[in-house]
Amino acid sequence: MNRKRIRRLLAASMLGLFLLVAMLGGGQAVWAHSGTSLAYSDIRMGDEAVNYDLRIDMYDLRVAAAPNDPDVGDFSPEALQKFVKVHKDDVEAYLLGKIHLYADSLPLKGALLSLEATEALDQPYAEAKLRFSLPDKPEHFVLDYQAVYDDVDQLHLSYVTVALKEDGSDKQSYVLNYNNREVELGRISLLRAVKQFFILGIEHLITGYDHILFVLSLLIGARSIKQILGVVTAFTAAHTVTLLLAGFGVINLPGKLVESVIALSIIYVALNSILNKNASKHNLFLAFGFGLIHGCGFAATLSEMRLDGGQMAASLLTFNVGIEFGQLMIVLLLYPVIHYARRVRWTMPAMSATISVFGLIWLIQRAFL
Structure with missing residues (x-):
């Protein structure tokens, strides 16, 4: 065996010994993962x-x-x-x-x-x-x-x-x-799904302050019971459509975009009721247009859940019915307040301005922070 081969064997042996000592030396358990995960x-x-x-x-x-x-x-x-x-x-x-x-x-x-x-x-x-x-x-x-x-x-x-x-x-x-x-x-039963998602829909609307302020802005802009029924119906129809489409995965808008537009809708409708003398004529279209976006916001709540496939339609529908029930409660509570507050000239502009400020704060938080 020539000297070069002997030197190579010695070098390889020393390298192997060095690696073994590095892995085991000093009682320090510094070792590679075994691959068993x-x-x-x-x-x-x-x-x-x-x-x-x-x-x-x-x-x-x-x-x-x-x-x-x-x-x-x-x-x-x-x-x-x-x-x-x-x-x-x-x-x-x-x-x-x-x-x-x-x-x-x-x-x-x-x-x-x-x-x-x-x-x-x-x-x-x-x-x-x-x-x-x-x-x-x-x-x-x-x-x-x-x-x-x-x-x-x-x-x-x-x-x-x-x-x-x-x-x-x-x-x-x-x-x-x-x-x-x-x-x-x-498997969740149909009765339990209906009860659970109905209550969840009510809770979501009552605790969704942005949705409440949007409905309040629509009520401020309405001048009669007929107009109130019109904007509430338009808002309901619009968000029902997008809630169902988003719930079944047909549409999927970015959450940040949806939340930002919801804040913008509050600002626009609130200011429109102050600055536009004919606001009541346009509120129907605003309620429907912005209602489409609010429906995507309602659907975002369901995106965090794991809906039972067999109860998907029932869960979505009863969740939406719960939202409508909560919305009806809000309208019945707020309408008498707005009706009597109109007797004071500055009350409606002050309420609309306050609502728009909240909308602006939410817009900045959701779009830029």
Whole structure:
């Protein structure tokens, strides 16, 4: 064997020894990920909450939740304890942004209760205890699990166990992968869907201050019961059309655009009632035109839900009926106030100016901030 070959073999041996020491040296667990990307989800359905115990590969979680952490490659016990302490908020934001639970189509609000560094299969794992508030025992339950797949590893596997009773009994098990990321249990009844989405529609309108101010602006511009019935009917017809189209996915406008135009509609209709002496003649067209955009705004609420396909039409229709019922309540409450306030000359211009200011604030927030 010539000297050059001997030197090459020695160099290769030294390089291999150096790499081995670098991976194992000093008891410092600085090692590459083994390629086994796993997570274990234990879900228990309670009367008031869903308790979600997630054990997930520490490497996956660190790269996904805190990719800019300078210690992301350090797996010493000290580094892992530092991670779960310093990056708890990052982990909570990541997990709640990637793991979604739905009860009877409504999204559940979750929180991270605790985060600990553990070990499984001779690898570092993180154990995250999540809790999702549950207003009522659901008939239809969906787990939408999106963690890791698109961030770290497409070969990630998630083993899911769902206990339908709080004592842990009546368990069902699933394996989720890149092409199958959901668990769906049960089916919402027609009666429950009708009741739930009717109430949701009422709540959405009553708590939607921008929609209320728009309706108020229309009422200010109307001069008679006939005109009030006309603008309310036009507004209802318009937002019903776009609500149904958006709900079935026929149209899909950017949320920022929709919300900005809704704010603009409030400004325009409020100022029009002050500056235009013939505002009542144009309010019918304004109610219908801007109502189309408001319908897309109503549909945005439904976009956060997981509607049961079999109850899609019933859910959309009863949600819209709830909106109309809430709208009727608003009109019946506001009309007497406006009727008597007209007796004071400056009241209507002052109300319209105040409404336009609110609309301007919302427009700036939605379009530019």
